[in-house]
Amino acid sequence: MSEDGAAVLDVKDLRTVFETAQGAIHAVNSVSFDLRPGELLGVVGESGSGKSVTMMSLIGLLGTTAATVDGAHVNFDGMDLLRVTEDELRAVRGAGIGFVFQDPMTSLNPVFTVGFQLMEPLRNHMGMTTREARQRAVELLELVGIADAEKRLSDYPHQFSGGMRQRVMIAMALSCDPKVLIADEPTTALDVTIQAQILELMKELRHKLGMAIVWITHDLGVIAGIADRVMVMYGGQIVELAPVIELFKNPQHPYTRALLQTVPSVRGSRAERLRVIQGQPPILFSPPQRCSYSARCNHAFDRCLAADPARISVGDGHDVACFWDPETGEPR
Amino acid sequence: MLNYSIRRLLLAIPTLIAISLIIFLLLDLAPSDPTANLPLTIPPEVREKIRQSLGLGDPIYIRYLLWCKQFFVNEPLNILEQWFGWGSGDRLRVLSWQTRSPVVDLIVERMPQTLWVVGMSYVVGVLIALPIGIISAYRQYSWFDQIGTFVSMVGFSVPTFFTGVLVIVIFSVWLGWFPSIYDTTHQVTDWESFLFQVRQMIMPVAVLALFNAAQISRFMRASMLDNLNQDYVRTARAKGLRERTVVMIHVLRNSLIPVVTVIALGVPQIFGGAIITEQVFKVNGLGQLLIISIQGGDLPTVQTLTFIFAVLIIVFNLVADVLYGILDPRIRYD
Numbered sequence A: 001m002s003e004d005g006a007a008v009l010d011v012k013d014l015r016t017v018f019e020t021a022q023g024a025i026h027a028v029n030s031v032s033f034d035l036r037p038g039e040l041l042g043v044v045g046e047s048g049s050g051k052s053v054t055m056m057s058l059i060g061l062l063g064t065t066a067a068t069v070d071g072a073h074v075n076f077d078g079m080d081l082l083r084v085t086e087d088e089l090r091a092v093r094g095a096g097i098g099f100v101f102q103d104p105m106t107s108l109n110p111v112f113t114v115g116f117q118l119m120e121p122l123r124n125h126m127g128m129t130t131r132e133a134r135q136r137a138v139e140l141l142e143l144v145g146i147a148d149a150e151k152r153l154s155d156y157p158h159q160f161s162g163g164m165r166q167r168v169m170i171a172m173a174l175s176c177d178p179k180v181l182i183a184d185e186p187t188t189a190l191d192v193t194i195q196a197q198i199l200e201l202m203k204e205l206r207h208k209l210g211m212a213i214v215w216i217t218h219d220l221g222v223i224a225g226i227a228d229r230v231m232v233m234y235g236g237q238i239v240e241l242a243p244v245i246e247l248f249k250n251p252q253h254p255y256t257r258a259l260l261q262t263v264p265s266v267r268g269s270r271a272e273r274l275r276v277i278q279g280q281p282p283i284l285f286s287p288p289q290r291c292s293y294s295a296r297c298n299h300a301f302d303r304c305l306a307a308d309p310a311r312i313s314v315g316d317g318h319d320v321a322c323f324w325d326p327e328t329g330e331p332r
Numbered sequence B: 001m002l003n004y005s006i007r008r009l010l011l012a013i014p015t016l017i018a019i020s021l022i023i024f025l026l027l028d029l030a031p032s033d034p035t036a037n038l039p040l041t042i043p044p045e046v047r048e049k050i051r052q053s054l055g056l057g058d059p060i061y062i063r064y065l066l067w068c069k070q071f072f073v074n075e076p077l078n079i080l081e082q083w084f085g086w087g088s089g090d091r092l093r094v095l096s097w098q099t100r101s102p103v104v105d106l107i108v109e110r111m112p113q114t115l116w117v118v119g120m121s122y123v124v125g126v127l128i129a130l131p132i133g134i135i136s137a138y139r140q141y142s143w144f145d146q147i148g149t150f151v152s153m154v155g156f157s158v159p160t161f162f163t164g165v166l167v168i169v170i171f172s173v174w175l176g177w178f179p180s181i182y183d184t185t186h187q188v189t190d191w192e193s194f195l196f197q198v199r200q201m202i203m204p205v206a207v208l209a210l211f212n213a214a215q216i217s218r219f220m221r222a223s224m225l226d227n228l229n230q231d232y233v234r235t236a237r238a239k240g241l242r243e244r245t246v247v248m249i250h251v252l253r254n255s256l257i258p259v260v261t262v263i264a265l266g267v268p269q270i271f272g273g274a275i276i277t278e279q280v281f282k283v284n285g286l287g288q289l290l291i292i293s294i295q296g297g298d299l300p301t302v303q304t305l306t307f308i309f310a311v312l313i314i315v316f317n318l319v320a321d322v323l324y325g326i327l328d329p330r331i332r333y334d
C-alpha cells in the first residue's frame, strides 16, 4: 500500500518476559516493526513463536498474568503506549486498536446478548446513548453481513454459528473505527468454506474502511493472498520481514525457507506434501545468546552458536536476521 | 420454563409419596419405644395399653395410611375450612405422642427461632462469602487470598459444637458480652428488647455464618478462577472496558451461575435447623424438636418433620434448576 506517510504503529525493541514457577520465559525478544496506514501486515510462525504475545503486549492485554513488557517505544496516535497510564491505554484498546481473536466459540461472553456486547465499546469509548449505540450496532452487523441484524441483537452467542460469531467479533473490533485491527488467527478455528467467507469479508472491509491490519496466521497460503508485507517470527524474534512477493520469491532465512516448503500443495508425493520442520520451537529462559533457530537449522555453523544474529537489510524493505547467505551458500 | 416447572412439580408427587413411605418403614424398623421415657414405676401392662392407644398395635400399612390421611387430607382441609369459615376444621390431625399436640402446630411454633438464627446465619454467610470469594480469586495467592483460604479451612473443618462452645467461653463466660443461652420467650417490643435480641443472636449466627461462608466462599473463588482465564474475558479487556466492569459484570455474571444454584440447594438445610448449633446455644428450633422427638420415640413428629425436609429438598432442587435456566441462556428446558 502507500509507502509514504508516517507509520500508524511504530514498535521498537519490544520485550516481554513472563515470570513463571519454572523461571523467567523470554517470550518476546527485541521486536521492532512498523505498520503503515492501510497496510496489511501478515505475521507467520509456528505455535509458540510469540506472535500473540507480541501483539497483546502492545496494548497491555496480557492482563493479570505476571508479565513485564518493556522496550524503546510503541508509538501510536502520538502516544508511546509503553509509557501511558492504564486509563489512556484502555482508551486505545477497542477504540484505536481493535482485536479479533482466534476462537469465536469462546471469545464472546455466553450470558450476554450479542447486542449488549456490541454496544459496550460504543457506549464506553464513543459516549453513545443506548439508542445511538443500538442503531450503530445494527449498522455494524449489516456491515459484516449478518442478515436480520435488528432482530439478532437480542440473540445470545450460542444462537450463532461459528462463522457468524466471528463476524460479530469483527463487527465488535471495528465498532469504534480503529486505525489498526489486529486479527489473531481469525480463521483458524473455522472450517474451510467459512474461512474463505471471512477472508473475503476482511478484504472487502479493508478496502471500505481503510484501516491497517495485522493478520496473524499459520497459513502462508492465506498470507500470500492478502498481505502487503510479511513478518516471520521465531523464538519471540522477527527473523525475516519483507514485502509479500519478495518473501515468496526470495526467502532468505532458513526458517522461512523451511516454512515455505511446509505449505501443503496438491502436487508432489505424500511425504513431500506433508513435510514439516523437524524439532520443537525453543522456550527461552534467558535472552537469546545464539541464533534461536540454530538447534533446527540445516545451515548452522560455529558463528550461529556464538552470537544472536542481528537484523540486517538485504534489499528494499527486506530484513533478515541470519548469518548465512542463501545466494552464495556461505556465511555473510 | 413454566411448563417444565409444572411437569417437574407433578413428577415430584409420586416421588414424595415414595419418600414418605420409605421414611415410615425406616422409622418403624428403629428400635424405639414411645413409653421408654415414662417413669419406671409404670407397670408393663399399662405401658402396653399406652402403646395400643397410640395405634402401635395396628398393622403397619394401616398406620401409614392413617398418617397419610391425617397429613395430606385432614391438615389442608382443616386449614382451608378455618380460613374460609366453612366448617369446624377439627378433623383428626397428626398428633405428637410426646405432647399430644398437633405436630404442625409444634413446627409452626418453632419455625421463627430457626428462621431467625439459622436463616440469618445463612444470609450473613452468603453476604460475606461472595465478596471474599471474588477478591480471593482476583488476587489469587495474595495475602488476602491466603488469609481467606486459612479462615475457610478453619471454618469448614472445625465443627460448630467446638466453635460454639469456644465463643460461649470467650464472649459469655470471660467477657460477659453476650448471653450464653438463647431466650426463645423473649419478645421484641421496643428498642431495648430489640438490642437484646440482636445480642443473643450474635453468637449462634456468627458460628453458623462462619461455617456457611467457608463453603460458599471457596465455591465462589473456584468459579471465578474458572472464568477469569476464559477467552471472553480477554475480549472484554480488548474492548477497553474498565477492569471493574470486566470482573464485576463479565466474569461475575458467569461465575454466579453455579454458585447461585449451590446457595439455593443449601436453603432446605436452614429449615432442617442446625441441629448441633441449636443444641449448643439452646435455641429451641426445628433441629432441637427433631432431636427431642427422636429421643422420645415420637414417631409422628419425626415422620412429619423428615417428610417436610424432603419436600423442601425437592422444591429447592427445582428452584435451583429454574434459576440455572434463568441465569444461563444456553440452558433451555422444554
Ligand SMILES: Nc1ncnc2c1ncn2[C@@H]1O[C@H](COP(=O)(O)OP(=O)(O)OP(=O)(O)O)[C@@H](O)[C@H]1O
Pocket: A018, A020, A025, A027, A045, A046, A047, A048, A049, A050, A051, A052, A053, A054, A065, A282, A283
Ligand atoms: N501466560 C503465560 N505465561 C508464561 N508463558 C507464556 C504465557 N503466554 C505465552 N507464554 C509463552 O510465550 C511464548 C509465545 O506464545 P504465543 O502465544 O505468543 O505464541 P503464538 O506464536 O501466538 O502461538 P500460536 O500460534 O499457538 O498462537 C510461548 O512459548 C508460551 O509458552
Ligand code: SF4
Pocket: A253, A254, A255, A291, A292, A293, A294, A295, A297, A298, A299, A300, A301, A304, A309, A321, A322, A323, A324
Ligand atoms: S543464523 Fe545460523 S543457525 Fe540461525 S538461521 Fe541462520 S544459519 Fe541457521
Ligand SMILES: [Mg+2]
Pocket: A051, A052, A053, A184
Ligand atoms: Mg497465538
